[in-house]
Amino acid sequence: MQTIDDLQGLRVAVTGGTSGLGLALVRQLTARGACAAFVARTTANVERIAGETGAHGIVGDVGKKEDIYAIALQVAASIGPLDVLINNASSLGPVPLALLADTDCEELESALAVNLVGAFRLTKALFGALAASARAGRGAVVINISSDAAVNAYPGWGAYGASKAALAHLTAIWDAEAKPDGIRFLALDPGDMDTPLHALALPDADPSILKAPELAAAEIIEKMLDALPVRNAPTTWAHA
Amino acid sequence: MIAADRPDRYSARLLVVEADGTMRHLPRAALGALFDPGDLVVANDAATLPASLHGTHLPSDKVIEIRLAGWLSLSDPARFVAIAFGSGDHQSRTEDRPPPPALSRGDRLRLGPLEAVIERLLDHPRLLELRFLGSQAAVLAGLARYGRPIQYAHVAEPLPLWDVWTKIAALPFAFEAPSAGFALDWRMLQVWRRRAVGFSTLTHAAGVSSTGDPALDLRLPFDEPYRIPEHTAAQVARAKLCGRRVIAIGTSVVRALESAADPDGSVRAGDGIATGRIARGTPLRVADAILTGIHQPGESHFELLRAFANDHRLERASATLTACRYRAHEFGDSMLLCRQQPPPSARGA
Numbered sequence: 001m002q003t004i005d006d007l008q009g010l011r012v013a014v015t016g017g018t019s020g021l022g023l024a025l026v027r028q029l030t031a032r033g034a035c036a037a038f039v040a041r042t043t044a045n046v047e048r049i050a051g052e053t054g055a056h057g058i059v060g061d062v063g064k065k066e067d068i069y070a071i072a073l074q075v076a077a078s079i080g081p082l083d084v085l086i087n088n089a090s091s092l093g094p095v096p097l098a099l100l101a102d103t104d105c106e107e108l109e110s111a112l113a114v115n116l117v118g119a120f121r122l123t124k125a126l127f128g129a130l131a132a133s134a135r136a137g138r139g140a141v142v143i144n145i146s147s148d149a150a151v152n153a154y155p156g157w158g159a160y161g162a163s164k165a166a167l168a169h170l171t172a173i174w175d176a177e178a179k180p181d182g183i184r185f186l187a188l189d190p191g192d193m194d195t196p197l198h199a200l201a202l203p204d205a206d207p208s209i210l211k212a213p214e215l216a217a218a219e220i221i222e223k224m225l226d227a228l229p230v231r232n233a234p235t236t237w238a239h240a
Numbered sequence: 241m242i243a244a245d246r247p248d249r250y251s252a253r254l255l256v257v258e259a260d261g262t263m264r265h266l267p268r269a270a271l272g273a274l275f276d277p278g279d280l281v282v283a284n285d286a287a288t289l290p291a292s293l294h295g296t297h298l299p300s301d302k303v304i305e306i307r308l309a310g311w312l313s314l315s316d317p318a319r320f321v322a323i324a325f326g327s328g329d330h331q332s333r334t335e336d337r338p339p340p341p342a343l344s345r346g347d348r349l350r351l352g353p354l355e356a357v358i359e360r361l362l363d364h365p366r367l368l369e370l371r372f373l374g375s376q377a378a379v380l381a382g383l384a385r386y387g388r389p390i391q392y393a394h395v396a397e398p399l400p401l402w403d404v405w406t407k408i409a410a411l412p413f414a415f416e417a418p419s420a421g422f423a424l425d426w427r428m429l430q431v432w433r434r435r436a437v438g439f440s441t442l443t444h445a446a447g448v449s450s451t452g453d454p455a456l457d458l459r460l461p462f463d464e465p466y467r468i469p470e471h472t473a474a475q476v477a478r479a480k481l482c483g484r485r486v487i488a489i490g491t492s493v494v495r496a497l498e499s500a501a502d503p504d505g506s507v508r509a510g511d512g513i514a515t516g517r518i519a520r521g522t523p524l525r526v527a528d529a530i531l532t533g534i535h536q537p538g539e540s541h542f543e544l545l546r547a548f549a550n551d552h553r554l555e556r557a558s559a560t561l562t563a564c565r566y567r568a569h570e571f572g573d574s575m576l577l578c579r580q581q582p583p584p585s586a587r588g589a
Contacts, residue, residue, distance in 0.1 A: 056377065069401035070384035073412045076287060077317070077380050081410055125402070127426075128285055128410040132441065136471055180430060 005033030011079045014038045015062050015122065016089030018045040020195030021145065024217035025086060030055050037075045039089065062089050062118035063110065072125035081132035084224055087119035088145045093159025095200050100158035108159045115163035119144055120170060134182030139228040143220060144171045146187040184227045190216035252423070252573055253566060257549065257557050259578040265564065268423055268574050272431035275487060280438035280479040282472065282497065283489035284418040286446060287409035290387030290401055295351035302341040303327050306351060306370070307390055309415055309448050310462040314511070318372040318379050319359070321462060323451055325366065330391035333452060339365055352386030354379065364456055390416055390448065394569050414446040419570040420490030420531050438479065440472040444492040444514070449541060460540045464514045466496035473509035476526060480505040485528040491544045494518060494527045501525035520546035529578040534561055534568040549580040
């Protein structure tokens, strides 16, 4: 992990920030000097990771409509105009994985509520904060964490795959719409990672052949930087 | 959803009062086509805090409602000027609401998960300064989860937070919605961009517009902090240099721009406090036009319009708005009032 402060002043929010890829992102972003806020559902985990990383921890469930503006308010109040939003929180749908014909409608709905509608709602609530950053010439990026299940028809991954496919297309359309406002949208597939979510889906998978979430996080941060305006110096990110 | 899902949202209307006094009725969506290339639209991107908190005055064990009304210091976001009410809710007329329990300095209040202490009583029985106890993160989380937006008596259902954030809302800075901004959406901003009409923002802590208490209303608006980004100040300077118009979206933008104005019409970037009232006779250095909701004479928002046009013109506009049944509430119709030429120095026509 890099320990230089090359992201000093960059303002980033991450959902699902207390485990797996989200946790790796929060750790790397803060280690590199970014001003980060993260969201997760469990108070004890949020407090633990906030204490460990110094990031602003926010308790909330992006799958719940009534939580969204409370989350957005805390993100904007704690870190200000937003340079980067990473919609990482994900729901598998039925656990254990189920064929679509065996999937309850409510299970599909719960996957859509987090993976698609939750990401949409939070992005919409924070769009003004992202646009404020873009107007200041800092750029703004929304990264939606996707999956190869959004592209390939893996039996058993119906709820998750359909929700991620919808998220990927939402991302593409929003990118086309918001580019003139200076806000970019990326859907990124981090690959099969050794995370609690993957273990839930495939408990018998061999972790040694799975990607480390730390590596995936580093790759995502590089793509994030590629999508932001070129920085001349770390101070470019200093608070407006 | 009031702001987003009202079936009549797309039929909102706009009265345009030109600099020469000509009046035109337009659908509000026509705003996208109204301005000229090079003109600059400036809006307030403050998001609205959930500033109403119900709870208990611990020394008396009586119910109390606190409405946060102003920041004491932006660097200490746990301290506020607040207005206190006794029992009842927003659907009772404010003048019918019982006063709060007898308050003393040092009294504790329990407001949902939050605890606050009264630091100072001001010179009105409802007006006080308070400080929330606990860490900044805990205060913020408590406000976000427990607070409710200040409600309006004319709206039957309680307004959730998403109904009081404009489409451009960014920083949670305002105590009531900067409601003129409800007229804007992202499509309109794209139309302006295609037509080379500039768009920029500042952040102004719009305070309560009316309390229903005449004595308190006379003191409005309270001092309101604002923040003007450097790029906004640069755009204002460019528009002025090129002789283009600056259109303020709402009274809060006028207050911030004029407070930060230099005599040449440029504005100072950075943080400031807008104090006092803009009213008849106040010279406007920056704003050439204002987009506003429909307000009544006597309200502080209306009195600000007197800096743009003389009484005769405003009376004509008000009569037209009434006769044509323009809707006057926060989610209602709009008026674009261009600064009268020559400047409104007299009460006459």
